[in-house]
Amino acid sequence: MEYMEFLERKRTHVPHSGFDPGDDVSDALFPFQRDIVRWAVMGGRRAIFAAFGLGKSVMQLEIMRLVQAHEGGRALIVCPLGVRQEFKRDAGLLGTEVEFVRRTEELGGDGVYLTNYESVRDGRLDPNEFKAVTLDEASVLRSFGSKTYQTFLELFDQVPYRFVATATPSPNRYKELIHYAGFLGIMDTGQALTRFFQRDSTKANNLTLYPHKEQEFWLWLSSWALFLQKPSDLGYSDEGYALPPLDVRWHEIPDDGDSEVPVDRDGQERMFRDSAVSLSDAAKEKRATMAARIAKAKEIVDESPGDSFILWHDLEDERREIKRQMPDAVEVYGSQDLDERERRIVGFSDGEFRLLATKPVLSGSGCNFQRHCHREIFTGVGFKFNDFIQSIHRVYRFLQTEHVRIDIVYGEGEREVVKQLREKWARYDELTRKMEGIIKEHGLSDASIADAMKRSIGCERIEASGDGWLFANNDTVAEAKLIPDDSVDLIVTSIPFSNHYEYTPSYNDFGHTEDDAHFFGQMDYLTPDLLRILKPGRIYACHTKDRVRFGNVTGAGIPTIEPFHAEVIEHGIKHGFDYIGMITVVTDVVRENNQTYRLGWTEMCKDGTKMGVGCPEYILLFHKPQTDRTKGYADVPVAHSKDGYTRARWQVDAHAFWRSSGDRPLTPEEIAGYPVGEIGKVFKEETLRRIYDYESHVKIGESLEGMGTLPATFMAIAPASWQPDVWTDVNRMLTLNTEQSRKRQQMHLCPLQFDIVDRLIERYSNPGELVYDPFGGLGTVPLRAMKMGRRGRGVELNTGYFLDAVKYLEAEERRQSMPTLFDMEGIGE
Known part of the structure; x- marks a missing residue:
């Protein structure tokens, strides 16, 4: 499949899994109700969000009647307490027979049945006994509690025809709308969250629609959910449907x-x-x-x-x-x-x-x-x-x-x-x-809505360059095609974490993918070129991390971890890279818990088996095979002078085990007595100076907590590591996002820390060589390459990020070209 064909197949399609009932829709319904019923049955899985009094009960009855007549078997209407009389009254007007049941044992033959939410919630009625189901006023599920609400919607995943009807899908609770989509089988809940919403890095479940995706989100909703306020919205008369004052x-x-x-x-x-x-x-x-x-x-x-x-x-x-x-x-x-x-x-x-x-x-x-x-x-x-x-x-x-x-x-x-x-x-x-x-604007036309949801495909390439750098606004796959074979000395990048984030309203965006298989399907067009452009024997350093999968989505009941870094390793090997190792970058577990709520102290106290560990980040080291496979050297080695790179430094880099210096270690009470802002630094120095003591570590934390100074928003006393492939000293705040925030410009979703980039460039490249980033973001990699005496190149699809990156690169070029006091010596002599 050609790359453009792959992108074309990303286009959003309005889902259909039903049939056209044609003229079989009852004449007892008003014309606008008949149109809605036909639209719903054709879709097979639809939501009717119609205003109060527009006849959702009669429409649901007719939908169930039509599906049951077409498919046979049983159909079920689930409604709140006190509402079954309304359905029975309306069923009489339509000439439809409905039977109220509370337990599976009460079911008879084929037909339309009615029950309350409590019967399903409490397990008395098995949803798998039905070919079609509709949830009336499904928003009442929230009163059962969020856990019951989520699990309830999963109970019907084997029912072929599914519908939802309520008058008030809450605009203040985006997750409710997304759960309806999950119930109907329109889109996985996790996928919908990452496609449309920006996460709050400080608080889980605080969802904000991306500004550039807001219109698409509402159009996507309209592709499977009908929001109707009055009959005239569909071109019919509002006679009899005027609300009083x-x-x-x-x-x-x-x-x-x-x-x-x-x-x-x-x-x-x-x-x-x-x-x-x-x-x-x-x-x-x-x-x-x-x-x-x-x-x-x-x-x-x-x-x-x-x-x-x-x-x-x-x-x-x-x-x-x-x-x-x-x-x-x-x-x-x-x-x-x-x-x-x-x-x-x-x-x-x-x-x-x-x-x-x-x-x-x-x-x-x-x-x-x-x-x-x-x-x-x-x-x-x-x-x-x-x-x-x-x-x-x-x-x-x-x-x-x-x-x-x-x-x-x-x-x-x-x-x-x-x-x-x-x-x-x-x-x-x-x-x-x-x-x-x-x-x-669109009525009930699926084609019109699908056309309105089309994103852009392609990117008109823009290039900016200067002394020692080049940065392009382009699709990374297209940009890689422009780079000559064996011309890049080092690749340093942070690849998208599958469909975890989207960065642009474009089908070219690697984040606009359905799942991991779809994501790596797009990576299949890029990675072969990364291998091609990299010099033989040189390094492709790929930053990534594992992904949290929440129990309400997977059905596991607890958060589990998707080993995404392992999939990236497998992908790199598949395309010809040698995998030579992994650097672990330790992250702040307290901040992570604030984002995911999966490692909570309270939950740990209830049951320790629920809690895993924090998710570190990884630098995966891929090696392009050297030309001469009988030797281990790159075609152009990264050489070090022994005067600058001593045996002692090599030993620390290759394998470090630091013993205590002999000084008496500070006691927990002494460490706890330092100002809060200094405790983390002091503790880190202590853990590197002496043999680690778990109980002492805990006691220090308990002393801080007793003094009321143990932070709840970040980890103040994280353990430091002696291992050279575990980096615990990366400054998480040292990124270009700090400058973006200062300038009140768009923040990058996943900024790459300067510490990580600098160490990789120093370790795996020579001065003057070319360092490339295929997912350039704000230009961190080429910028740090310039600062370290290398040349930098990158590409970014997001135009806003591209423009900001160019400003940083131009500023660094000006800084390097500015003469110093010593440069001025001798002028005028």
């Missing part, structure tokens, strides 16, 4: 002045009671104003004796207080018998009683209360926006005929929670407008 009123309950003064974790009293930003703080604030808030709610209820109300609350104590102040309120709570809970929800939906007291997490999804209710009171506020917005739309939905009023009561100390809630609401509205624009 929404009146939202916020009521702040002042602090009574007698409650406890807030104190932070350092013992400092707060001047204002407006800092309830944690769950524990929020719970305290709720209890401090509980009676007053519910009294306000009662006042609102008493003002409108003819209206029905939903009284939303979060705490069990609030429920009890509601019942105390409003005895006629009917309660729904978690420990209640499921049948009784469902009976009360259905009873309120049918108008049997006036006041319903319940939690958003229990009744905020799927229930249709608009027939007999248009008033809601939130007796408090919480952090979970999805629960909040879902609860509002239990009454504010299409087919609601009354003016809807929402009263939100909160304590003075909960202002920050209210602020965050309103900000999330604004982002939710922004997503709604964004997706509305996409559906209006």
Whole structure:
């Protein structure tokens, strides 16, 4: 396969695994609903994110009916508690038979079945008994906890036809959308994360959309998920689907002045009671104003004796207080018998009683209360926006005929929670407008969306050069073709870590690959040329590291490690390199844990078998076979003068074992007494001066912790290594990203440390020789080559990185050409 054909095959294709039902779609549906049903069945695995009241239940029923009729077997609708009556009512209108079951033993023959999430979650109903499944209001899964949410979505991976329907995919939780994609089989969760999102190197799960991928992300969502706000988005009339006015009123309950003064974790009293930003703080604030808030709610209820109300609350104590102040309120709570809970929800939906007291997490999804209710009171506020917005739309939905009023009561100390809630609401509205624009532009046309998602292929080469350097903006495969055979003295690079990061919106990007096999498939076009251009007997030093694979993605239950460096070794050998060794670069395990949460101290205390070790980085040393294989020397050796490279230095480089100098080692108490900023340096010197003592190492850390000076964000007392192939002294901060940050320019995702590059250049090249980097980034390798008296060359696909690299290289060239005081001696004589 030619390289361009390989790149062309990367183009995004809208997945299809269904069939065209044609005219078999029921005429009982509205025209816009029929279009959606046909689109979903043709895709086979689709998500319907339609606004409240647009008929998701009837569409899901029809989808299940069509698939079951076409494929035979059983179809399943999974829904929240209290919603099955809605499905049965709609099934009657469509003439579709549905049977409610809770256990596998209750299943009969082929047909459409209905169950609750709890039955699947608790293992009573086996998903593998079904040919098709749809998850109604799947967002309620979040209330089961993140672990259950993730594992639940994996239970159906053997079901051929899968669908999701909910009105509120949260714009504040990108991972939820990605998990839906994983459930539907659209894209692996890990692949989606690395394709669209920039990771926060200081905190795991803090996802930020790459600016250059934002439009592509929303288009990709639209290729398998329909975001519909009203029928006119698909070109139909909105008659009967106009929402009534929404009146939202916020009521702040002042602090009574007698409650406890807030104190932070350092013992400092707060001047204002407006800092309830944690769950524990929020719970305290709720209890401090509980009676007053519910009294306000009662006042609102008493003002409108003819209206029905939903009284939303979060705490069990609030429920009890509601019942105390409003005895006629009917309660729904978690420990209640499921049948009784469902009976009360259905009873309120049918108008049997006036006041319903319940939690958003229990009744905020799927229930249709608009027939007999248009008033809601939130007796408090919480952090979970999805629960909040879902609860509002239990009454504010299409087919609601009354003016809807929402009263939100909160304590003075909960202002920050209210602020965050309103900000999330604004982002939710922004997503709604964004997706509305996409559906209006592309409709249900898969071809239109696929065309809009096309990335660029190819790169118009730009070259910049100077005295001792050349840097190109180009595809690295194309650039390597331009370099003559046997012309490069040393290759130093950090290759992309498979599909872990993407650097550009281009199919040429090596990070834009599906998996390791796909990545190495693209490397197959580059590595042969790296072998060709390298001089015989010289070194290709490849920086890489292993990859963490999370248990919720692999199904292993614990984080495992993919030995990516081993795959790189195998790849290099396959293409003709001799593999001669590996240098280990030790990284900060504390910082790594902050990024991945896989080595947590708390989890280790629960079960030590869960915890592996930190992931170091590796420099893999590949050797191009020399011309004369009967001798071990390179065609052009890297020679050292024995005057400068002494026997003693060679012994340290080749194999070092340092004994104690004889001085008394510092005690843990003495080391702990140093200023925090000096402890790491002192400890490192001590570990290299004397034989390592594990218990002493731990005791020093414990002494620091007892003094409150053991950092939680980095490892202050990392052990140093005597081994020359284990580098523990690399300065992680000494990269060009430091300069990029100072200039407020784009940071590189994986900067290469100066220490690593300098040592490789010194060890494996001669002065004046050419050092090449096929993944040039910000130009670190050619820049350090220039500084060390070599020539540098590199190539970078990302235009922004290229332009920044050229500035650094030009600046170094100017620095080297600037005369010094000694250069000026003799001038004018």
